[in-house]
Amino acid sequence: MKAQPGGRLVVVDDEPVILNVLRSVLADEPWDVAFAANGAEAKAAMDAGVDVLLTDKNLPDINGLELIRYARECTEDAEAIVLTGYASLDTALEALKLEAFDYIVKPPRDVFEIPKKVRAAFERQHIRRENRRLLRELSERNEALETALSELRRTQSELIQSEKLAGIGTLAAGVAHEISSPLFGVMGLAEAIVDEDNLADIHEYAGEIVSYSRAIKEIVVGLTGYARDAKGDSDTPVDLTAAARDAVRLVVRSGAASEQAISVDAAEAWVQARSGELQQIFVNLVRNAAEAAGPAGHVWVNIAFDGDTVVATVADDGPGLPEDAVSQVFDPFFTTKAPGQGTGLGLNIVYRLVTRYRGAITAGNRPEGGAVFTVRLPATEAP
Ligand SMILES: Nc1ncnc2c1ncn2[C@@H]1O[C@H](COP(=O)(O)OP(=O)(O)OP(=O)(O)O)[C@@H](O)[C@H]1O
Numbered sequence: 001m002k003a004q005p006g007g008r009l010v011v012v013d014d015e016p017v018i019l020n021v022l023r024s025v026l027a028d029e030p031w032d033v034a035f036a037a038n039g040a041e042a043k044a045a046m047d048a049g050v051d052v053l054l055t056d057k058n059l060p061d062i063n064g065l066e067l068i069r070y071a072r073e074c075t076e077d078a079e080a081i082v083l084t085g086y087a088s089l090d091t092a093l094e095a096l097k098l099e100a101f102d103y104i105v106k107p108p109r110d111v112f113e114i115p116k117k118v119r120a121a122f123e124r125q126h127i128r129r130e131n132r133r134l135l136r137e138l139s140e141r142n143e144a145l146e147t148a149l150s151e152l153r154r155t156q157s158e159l160i161q162s163e164k165l166a167g168i169g170t171l172a173a174g175v176a177h178e179i180s181s182p183l184f185g186v187m188g189l190a191e192a193i194v195d196e197d198n199l200a201d202i203h204e205y206a207g208e209i210v211s212y213s214r215a216i217k218e219i220v221v222g223l224t225g226y227a228r229d230a231k232g233d234s235d236t237p238v239d240l241t242a243a244a245r246d247a248v249r250l251v252v253r254s255g256a257a258s259e260q261a262i263s264v265d266a267a268e269a270w271v272q273a274r275s276g277e278l279q280q281i282f283v284n285l286v287r288n289a290a291e292a293a294g295p296a297g298h299v300w301v302n303i304a305f306d307g308d309t310v311v312a313t314v315a316d317d318g319p320g321l322p323e324d325a326v327s328q329v330f331d332p333f334f335t336t337k338a339p340g341q342g343t344g345l346g347l348n349i350v351y352r353l354v355t356r357y358r359g360a361i362t363a364g365n366r367p368e369g370g371a372v373f374t375v376r377l378p379a380t381e382a383p
Pocket residue numbers: 177284288289290292316318319320321325329334335336337341342343344345346347348371372
């Protein structure tokens with residue numbers, strides 16, 4: 001059986017007989033019961049606490065309904081049961097609707113109804129209190145959840161912020177990586193000019209310096225992604241072979257390989273793109289290949305067609321890619337070079353550029369040894 005909710009019961013009736021009956025029927029109940037013979041006594045009893053008030057409706061000094069109000073002043077959710085005679089039942093019921101929980105008609109026919117009704121009052125009060133407690137607990141939890149949520153939002157925005165910063169870091173490293181080749185080219189050519197007496201050669205070098213400087217500018221603008229929206233800078237048919245040859249020359253100029261170490265076998269192919277970006281793709285692939293092959297090694301650049309697709313391969317006779325590196329080489333910052341030697345950004349930049357042109361790139365090894373990178377790009381009509 002469920003444990004009965006306890007509490008304090010105040011019983012008021014000015015008729016000693018009734019009060020005695022009440023005293024005896026409530027004697028075995030678990031509540032703390034106070035009996036009062038009039039309104040003043042009842043008030044005093046309620047000052048010490050009240051959960052349920054069982055009161056006669058008509059007391060000589062204070063009206064029963066007024067006592068109920070007093071009970072509610074003492075205890076906000078005090079329950080009340082009114083004892084009323086038959087004669088005044090109608091008016092009592094009317095009042096009851098407003099004030100009391102229940103009523104008992106005097107003289108009570110079944111005295112055991114009385115403790116039942118009191119018990120029901122305590123139970124009802126208990127349920128209400130329990131509900132209120134749960135509601136309070138719920139709103140506390142709700143508050144805690146809301147605090148956690150706003151904390152989460154704050155952390156999230158901080159994360160986004162730091163993610164952006166990390167993105168900017170990668171971008172800056174990418175720009176630095178990409179401009180290093182043309183920059184070395186510019187420096188090499190400038191040094192050559194210093195030692196050159198032939199005006200025609202000087203002119204040629206100066207022209208190359210201008211084009212490498214343009215490439216640097218394009219890289220800076222292009223890698224930040226703004227170039228996509230810039231007017232007059234949209235994709236045009238670009239001679240892929242010319243871009244590959246320019247890239248090879250740039251790699252040679254930057255001192256990463258000798259001219260004899262790289263051979264180009266290319267069909268005429270056009271791709272809808274920006275020439276600087278195509279050149280960047282080849283600069284990275286050819287430089288990696290030359291670095292892997294070493295001074296005595298060789299690099300082969302091949303451009304051919306597979307239907308409407310241009311297939312460009314850059315192969316070398318170096319050590320090739322370790323089996324487990326094949327899936328990782330395009331990840332940003334993946335490098336097998338000694339710390340400070342490589343950033344691991346080259347192939348990631350290549351990957352991003354190729355996919356931007358709806359192309360594909362794969363890494364693998366040649367059967368006879370050495371690595372081979374295959375770039376596939378949609379071909380376009382020659383202008
Ligand atoms: N031709 C190749 N032969 C063998 N391994 C290669 C070749 N090209 C790339 N790799 C491997 O892929 C890794 C990543 O290349 P990626 O160009 O992204 O960076 P990196 O060359 O290491 O650094 P950085 O480009 O800054 O010099 C290299 O460190 C190397 O391990």
